Amino acid sequence: MNAELRPVKTAAEIGLADLFAAVRKDLPGGSSIEAIRSDAFDRFAAQGLPNSRVEAWRCTDLRRLVQDAKPLARRPDAAAKTAAGGAGAVFAGLHIRRLLIVDGAFVPELSDLAALEAGVAIRATVEALRREEMVLPFGMAGADPVAALNTALAGDGVVITVAADVVVERPIHLVFVTTGAAPAAMFTRSRLELGHGASLTLIETHEGPDHSDYQVNAALQMDVGDKASLDHIKITSEGAAALHIATLEASIGVGANYREFGFTTGGAVVRNQLFLRLAGEGTIASVHQASLLSGRQHADTTLTVDHAAAGSQSREVFKAVVDDEARAVFQGRITVQPGAQQTDARMMARALLLSDEAVASCKPELEIFADDVQCGHGTTTGALDDQLKFYLMARGIPEKEAEALLIQAFVGEVIDAVAREDLRDALSRTMHDWLKGRE
Amino acid sequence: MTALLDIRGLKAEIDGRQILNGLDLTVNKGEIHAIMGPNGAGKSTLSYVLSGKPGYEITGGEVSFNGEDLLAMDPDERAAQGLFLAFQYPLEIPGVATLTFLRTALNAQRKKRGEDELSSPDVLKRVRDLAKQLSIEPEMLKRPLNVGFSGGEKKRNETLQMALLEPKLCVLDETDSGLDIDALRVVADGVNRLRAADRSMIVITHYQRLLDYIVPDVVHVLSAGRIVKTGGKELALELEATGYAQYQSEAA
Numbered sequence: 133m134n135a136e137l138r139p140v141k142t143a144a145e146i147g148l149a150d151l152f153a154a155v156r157k158d159l160p161g162g163s164s165i166e167a168i169r170s171d172a173f174d175r176f177a178a179q180g181l182p183n184s185r186v187e188a189w190r191c192t193d194l195r196r197l198v199q200d201a202k203p204l205a206r207r208p209d210a211a212a213k214t215a216a217g218g219a220g221a222v223f224a225g226l227h228i229r230r231l232l233i234v235d236g237a238f239v240p241e242l243s244d245l246a247a248l249e250a251g252v253a254i255r256a257t258v259e260a261l262r263r264e265e266m267v268l269p270f271g272m273a274g275a276d277p278v279a280a281l282n283t284a285l286a287g288d289g290v291v292i293t294v295a296a297d298v299v300v301e302r303p304i305h306l307v308f309v310t311t312g313a314a315p316a317a318m319f320t321r322s323r324l325e326l327g328h329g330a331s332l333t334l335i336e337t338h339e340g341p342d343h344s345d346y347q348v349n350a351a352l353q354m355d356v357g358d359k360a361s362l363d364h365i366k367i368t369s370e371g372a373a374a375l376h377i378a379t380l381e382a383s384i385g386v387g388a389n390y391r392e393f394g395f396t397t398g399g400a401v402v403r404n405q406l407f408l409r410l411a412g413e414g415t416i417a418s419v420h421q422a423s424l425l426s427g428r429q430h431a432d433t434t435l436t437v438d439h440a441a442a443g444s445q446s447r448e449v450f451k452a453v454v455d456d457e458a459r460a461v462f463q464g465r466i467t468v469q470p471g472a473q474q475t476d477a478r479m480m481a482r483a484l485l486l487s488d489e490a491v492a493s494c495k496p497e498l499e500i501f502a503d504d505v506q507c508g509h510g511t512t513t514g515a516l517d518d519q520l521k522f523y524l525m526a527r528g529i530p531e532k533e534a535e536a537l538l539i540q541a542f543v544g545e546v547i548d549a550v551a552r553e554d555l556r557d558a559l560s561r562t563m564h565d566w567l568k569g570r571e
Numbered sequence: 572m573t574a575l576l577d578i579r580g581l582k583a584e585i586d587g588r589q590i591l592n593g594l595d596l597t598v599n600k601g602e603i604h605a606i607m608g609p610n611g612a613g614k615s616t617l618s619y620v621l622s623g624k625p626g627y628e629i630t631g632g633e634v635s636f637n638g639e640d641l642l643a644m645d646p647d648e649r650a651a652q653g654l655f656l657a658f659q660y661p662l663e664i665p666g667v668a669t670l671t672f673l674r675t676a677l678n679a680q681r682k683k684r685g686e687d688e689l690s691s692p693d694v695l696k697r698v699r700d701l702a703k704q705l706s707i708e709p710e711m712l713k714r715p716l717n718v719g720f721s722g723g724e725k726k727r728n729e730t731l732q733m734a735l736l737e738p739k740l741c742v743l744d745e746t747d748s749g750l751d752i753d754a755l756r757v758v759a760d761g762v763n764r765l766r767a768a769d770r771s772m773i774v775i776t777h778y779q780r781l782l783d784y785i786v787p788d789v790v791h792v793l794s795a796g797r798i799v800k801t802g803g804k805e806l807a808l809e810l811e812a813t814g815y816a817q818y819q820s821e822a823a
Contacts, residue, residue: 518625519662520662520664522624522625522646523658523661523662523664524664524672524676525623525645525646525647525650526622526623526624526646526647526649526650526656526658527647527650527672527676527679527680527732527736528647528650528651528676528677528679528680528683528736529647529675529676529679530645530647530679530683531645531647533675533679534647537667537671537672537675538664538667540666540667541664541665541666541667541715542666544666545666
């Protein structure tokens, strides 16, 4: 145990305690769920909001960054539902199953639930909680205070199950949208259970209004069965003043193939924490992430990849384009457990700084307890290459356009990792929009 | 004769070191000028100063291009006005497909000149036709710009860009460097096809060899940042025989 004395509670910490005390009886779930919530809140309260002395949070000091606790968002009314209709537009026009989560609540009537594939089930998390299903406990993420806060306060989300050997052709898109003008907090919990040999593309987008300093704490747990195949794509384009904290926990089975793709453009403070566990023989996981930041944005990706047993492979590529006074943080830890021989793991973090005030902090780590492995990591930080820029300009390409071309080239490697062409094109358009915003 | 390029008393320095020392040069429409000189004479500096590379400070003189003040323009404006520098060492740009680059450059120039932008299929057709003439495999156009290209492929790619962009003035900076004789011939043929009554060229080279293939109208000797001698194409042969020593001592 850590005997460190906790400093005086911040306004936000006091506010969260008051909030939990006020809403705990109303949160979905019976006594067994309530016990889990209370236990989780106690764990949060013992640690408080993480500050820079907590290693996993050293670059994202929530004690400083979170000023206050917001009230829980109300379940969306008719106006909120109308406002939410156009969300997730980045993938508009594609043959995708849209599921809307508005102000933290799953809205079936706005969701595309018709003609569900055989073996696919979609439910609201709130229903699962009311039936006392154990959807809240975390595995690897359990020790994290913000994940604990999510367990304590999670109200709704989506639970998806895909039966063994079912190949779902049509991607499922979880559209998270915040609508309210009054800043609120949303705690969502979603789950995916992908059966043995099943296959799915799961997309998440998060967005909301620019003028509201709303707070999102979203968690997703994924159980990827043996020999299953999962593509997970998460786009974080929250409003300009929003706080977005996302916890992703994935347990990836033997012989399974998992491809994670993340793209962050929006939100004042964004934290994406990923906890991946690779079961062993033939498990292959890749994580490709890009952050495009400007203004005073702060985006932190903290990744833990746990190679639990012999014979698995992981690849992590993280890229950040940082303009103005923004800051990108990447912390990546690859752990190779005792006996996890023949692990093949490589991690690369690269940051492109577009202004003198932009900051990138990269901290890759390897923790290896086996002796017959191949692991490597690297990190680079730099500005746009003036020689390359001159070459493009000497061919008639104006300066901003030349920069855009070089930035696209930098981010392109990450976008190219998305397997489906239609999704890749949509992501390229998102990148172009961001670049247009710079002109 | 109309002067396309008129350089008067040009002085330029980099990192406080003076490289161009009052250089005068006039290139008329349709003429091909060769600039020869020893290493360190300022040949590449001249090409960079003309194309607007950052880092060089102009400390004197003026350059008019097509009657306009070239030195006041950004590099991309100079290109749109018809200036093309074929780089001695073309750069590799990972992640930018050659064809995307060509289309972006061509349309950026057309836009700046108030012309209609060309559609992707139109650009592709033009590029394919030119690539064929220069023995460039269509597959190469899909690859990232110059990445993994051999020396010869890079120079052919430069020539392709030049042909596509149809400049008024081509500045060829040591185009022969790093080329074997076969590659040199392909590139020179490509350049010769671009010779036209309204297109001028400045061929910068250390060796006379290139001028067997790209025959100049005028040959200049550049030494210590100034043109120290001007003559016809026979001057190049003379230099090949005698070397640059006499000019270096003159300049000193």
